[in-house]
Amino acid sequence: MELDRLLNIMCASNKERFTDSTKLRAKPSSYDLIIEAYKKNIDRTLLRENLKLSVEERFRKFEQFMRYIQELHNAGRQARSQN
Amino acid sequence: MLGDKLVLRTDSMTANFSQILPLLVQNGIRFVVVGGGAAVAHGSARSTYDVDVVYGRDQENIHNLAQALKACKPYLRGAPDGLPFRWDDETIRSGLNFTLTTTLGDLDLLGEVAGGGNYDDLLPFSEEMAIFGVKCRFVTLEKLIELKRAAGRPKDLEAIAELQALLEERSNK
Numbered sequence: 001m002e003l004d005r006l007l008n009i010m011c012a013s014n015k016e017r018f019t020d021s022t023k024l025r026a027k028p029s030s031y032d033l034i035i036e037a038y039k040k041n042i043d044r045t046l047l048r049e050n051l052k053l054s055v056e057e058r059f060r061k062f063e064q065f066m067r068y069i070q071e072l073h074n075a076g077r078q079a080r081s082q083n
Numbered sequence: 084m085l086g087d088k089l090v091l092r093t094d095s096m097t098a099n100f101s102q103i104l105p106l107l108v109q110n111g112i113r114f115v116v117v118g119g120g121a122a123v124a125h126g127s128a129r130s131t132y133d134v135d136v137v138y139g140r141d142q143e144n145i146h147n148l149a150q151a152l153k154a155c156k157p158y159l160r161g162a163p164d165g166l167p168f169r170w171d172d173e174t175i176r177s178g179l180n181f182t183l184t185t186t187l188g189d190l191d192l193l194g195e196v197a198g199g200g201n202y203d204d205l206l207p208f209s210e211e212m213a214i215f216g217v218k219c220r221f222v223t224l225e226k227l228i229e230l231k232r233a234a235g236r237p238k239d240l241e242a243i244a245e246l247q248a249l250l251e252e253r254s255n256k
Contacts, residue, residue, distance in 0.1 A: 047127075051249075
């Protein structure tokens with residue numbers, strides 16, 4: 001809710017600066033407010049675990065994670081095709 | 084000028100760093116990894132679906148890039164099949180940023196990025212890391228945050244938050 005409110009404030013004050021639906025040219029202070037709001041929900045224990053790994057280990061972990069996501073997507077696609 | 088009519092695409096939706104990065108390095112290509120790949124290198128836990136690199140646009144590098152990727156059948160991502168797209172030196176020289184699909188996965192070749200400039204501008208803000216048996220350059224975490232902010236996209240705000248948290252955690256170590 002807080003994020004929605006902040007985004008609405010930013011949109012209203014910067015409406016004339018939008019170039020298209022994917023670009024948002026907000027004042028830096030508005031950006032920072034939203035970023036700080038997001039930061040409260042960051043799982044820092046996960047980041048600390050990743051920082052213990054080597055760069056290659058981070059990529060191996062990433063690829064394993066993405067393979068898992070792909071399996072989920074495939075399973076969902078299969079389930080939808082059967083319905 | 085006719086290109087390949089038949090395009091072989093990968094169905095994989097993963098960013099294939101383990102194959103694409105060594106391919107680029109082994110073919111002598113000068114590049115800096117940016118985007119989600121750089122974020123992963125620095126410890127990010129977020130997903131990314133393509134490999135983003137800023138490449139040098141000198142003649143030799145463009146030629147090496149054209150040769151290295153030829154076998155991967157690069158094609159414009161999102162474009163209809165059958166367009167006369169040809170991957171060669173002339174195409175790369177005539178363009179700047181290419182969002183490609185290849186047999187090794189999606190690859191974004193960027194000649195310039197907002198907030199970072201071209202390869203030569205970005206090089207001082209990159210660091211070499213050993214990965215998959217090769218050494219390649221990744222944009223620094225501080226610069227990656229700058230690039231994300233300069234891109235100005237709403238979807239990047241959450242990513243920036245995570246990168247800033249990473250910077251803080253790294254400083255606390």
